[in-house]
Amino acid sequence: MSRGVGVGVLGVLGVVVAACGSGQSILQAGNEPLPTVATTTTVAGPPVTAAPGETLAPTVPPTVATTTTTPLDTLAPCPVDALDDASGPVEITFWHGLGAQLETVLTDLTQQYNRSQDRVRVRLENQGGYNQTIDKYVQSRQESRPELVMFPEYMVQQIADTESVIPVGACVQASGFDTSAFLPRTLLAYQTNGVQWSMPFNVSVPVLYFNRKAFVAAGVDVDDPPLSIEDVRSYSQAIVDSGAAGVGMAFDSGVDSGGGWFIEQWFAKAGELYADNGNGRLAPATRVLYDGAVGVELMTRVQSMITDGIAVTVGDNASGQDALLKLADQQSPAAMTIATSAALGTIISALDGGLIPGLTSADVGVGPMPGPGGTPSALVGGASLYVVADKGDAEAAAAWDYIQFLVGAETQATWAAGTGYVPVRQDALELEPLASTYRDDPRFKVAYDQLTAAADDLAAVGPVIGPLREVRGVTAGAVAAIFDGADVASSLAGAAAQSNALIADYNARN
């Protein structure tokens, strides 16, 4: 083959492929052509017993039993007493995705648990991160899976669909475990159709981080940070007008932050459903609802702040720290941004270490996440614990015993104080070391206070969607375009259509 022929072959291939572009999404590959009208797929799922938007029973701390609408006996049972029949210690493996300080505290707590009794031995296996844990779990056969596993908040529907776990609700019910001290939202986040799939363990929520010095210089109330989108606008305007900082607010369009997770948060704060079928909690969701009037109005307000130059976008937040680092920009810093509460400990220690000249940890203010509605509240983020099925009765009972330890009041007090996570239960606040942590530095308590607001309907507990992470991805694309000045309504409509295709594809496969 001469060079001419080779180049020719390549060229022809290129032309052929380019000319044959179908203009179709990869998700449709191999499928029959879709009808031109968007289809609403009907999905076989648990029976719908309440209409979307109908209130989720209790406003007082709910127990799993009161909200159960799917009979638990149709799901894998939880043999909580099997530990009594076991001869010798039962060894279980726990896959988690926590690193650094978080792993140290978890290891200490687990050693404490292993020493405290002789019936269960827990072996921790760090999988390197949430995504690695997910990938390894879904690719493994049931026999290679651990007895206990930790998944981030967006995995509820996908794990429920694997039919590979014992719903924690079954264990709660079988052992009569008292959940009355739990923050209702932490439990509700992991429920669909009344089934408690997993146990909240490490809970984080978005909060507002701001530069107190900039607030003071701008003459805005440093003890009363903005709560609504309108407040963010007026504070930002004051900050820019006074020259206290280059811009007021730094937004980002990251998948697990401003482009995806925060949008879900804002819909919950607005009291609006993000997905149909009661946010996917009454039956599997079939489409997202964020392209309606509420979403358009919300994103238009945010966009106008950026186009007016009083806020700025830092893009996809690929490093995970870009929004926070904008507060430390040497030329045109932002005075505020929204980021996960789990970052607070790291921020304080980084600033105490002198990482950013001219900024000390005392300059960092923390407020509730601002958003529609203007009252402090948030959706539960972080991760929860799933008991894996078919690993043996004694093993399931052992996993449940360990979970009870991990979410006990004393453990949660140590866990929250050591990591900055929000405790899942109210009574942990009265215990040391958390009591003094919250007393000494009230900034840590801001995240907790956002979760005490009652979750009184399905909008307030956020969406559960099978491909939630992929939906966040396409949503983040629209948010990035909107931040760059694209038309809000058509961007959201495009992302919603793509999201709906993802959901339809997922529902057809699972």
Next chain:
Amino acid sequence: MAKRTRSRWRDLPTAVWMLTPSLVILSVFVLYPLGQAIWLGHQRCDSQGDNCRSNGWDQYVDVARSDEFLHALGVTVKFVVLTVPIGLALGVGLAMLADKYLRGIGVFRAVFSSTVATSVAVASLMWLFLLQPDVGVLANVGFIEELFPVVKQPGLVRDPGTALGAVAASSIWANLGFTFILVTAGLQGIPRDLHEAAVVDGAGGVRRFWDVTLPLLGPTLLFVMIALTSRAFQAYGEMDLLTDGGPRPQDSTTTLTYLTYGGDSVINNNDGLQAATAVLLFAVLLVVSIVQLGAIGRRIHYA
């Protein structure tokens, strides 16, 4: 002739016996997974990769024609075209510089080849913090900022126009050590007396480079080029760490590998489609390698 054929057949059992170890390893770790991937590529599975059902072999055709695949193919080709020639030229240049008999040249050789000991992850993180617009070292040098405002606002890896170039720069840097070592070895294989003869014939440095060094480096350069090309087609860590396939919504750095494996890819939990894109990447790479070998290999002088 007949005798030779017979003796060849007599050797067959021995040959099979001796080939068995590599054949087993190749089958278990390469051929079987490849076959599985090709089979999986026409299926749709649930998000655990179970309960697979055929979606027709036209799934491959549709994937190849889909918007996402063609976009990723385009990005990949751009990435290859950016990284391979520049990486090759820089590697040859550095190797020429270090191909001197001077005291202490070993130090320079060690420095120039050091990136080979740097993993993609480390290299990418280093570049991430060099390029970070708010606190990054490179982005906050006064004159760079004035010459190229994009470095600061919005930042090289955040601007849809420059992101791929920035990622390519990090990749070129990380691969430089590999190219340098191979080209250095190639240079040392060129007989000294050829250069001396050329000098006697009155050839200057430039002339000797084009007429002596380069032709004799041919086999090395061909190998390095094919290796760099296939590395570039398969590059993943840089995009994953520097840009997550972004910036969105242009997806400027969503290459075929990122589309296939990326955590933020639209087909992230869809094993069938992921297998299809991976197999198609394999096919593209196969064609490219054949073309490279066929078109350029013939023209190489194997001394």
